[in-house]
Amino acid sequence: MVTLAYDGALRREELVQLDVEDFEPAHRLIHLRAETTKSQRAREVAFGSTSSQLFVAYLRERRALFGRIDGPLFRSVSNRNYGAPLGPSSWSKTVEHIARSAGAARVSTHTFRHLRLTDLARADWTLDQIAQYAGHRDLATTMRYIHLSGRELAARFYRANTTIHADRERLLAALLEEP
Secondary structure, three states, rough: OHHHHHHHOOOHHHOOOOHHHHHHHHOOOOEEEEOOOOOOEEEEEEHHHHHHHHHHHHHHHHHHOOOOOOEEEEEEEOEEEEEEEHHHHHHHHHHHHHHHHHOOOOOOHHHHHHHHHHHHHOOOOOHHHHHHOOOOOOOHHHHHOOOOOOHHHHHHHHHHHHHHHHHHHHHHHHHHHEE
């Protein structure tokens, strides 16, 4: 669940409402149905090779436990709710347990979404691309998810400034060459 939450920058409700049929393993895509998204708009997100391997292993384990692999992806193994789809509160409790075990008090289900969108910004995705991936209609919302450090911003500034400076130098040199 953690790798899918991160890879897809999924909201808690989007993650727990995934169906096995929402996955396109050959292309490592998840089709998020409009009825499961906050914006009520369908979108596609990708997942990585580690998530792909874990997905296949989980489906094998799930088949052994429940005898089938269709329907809601994540199912409970508790005696009280055996085989029932996991709900948002179960995912929240799982993340709280992981955070306590790791000694990281500020981790929540939404942390994975923030991390992924920030990592996409680090990978030089445009704000529009990140907003589309996140399912945001407003770029201001997307901006709240991107947490680049001062060092990262300074490095980008210096790279951009170097490029701009070189371009200006070329333009000035071209002016000097004109008769």
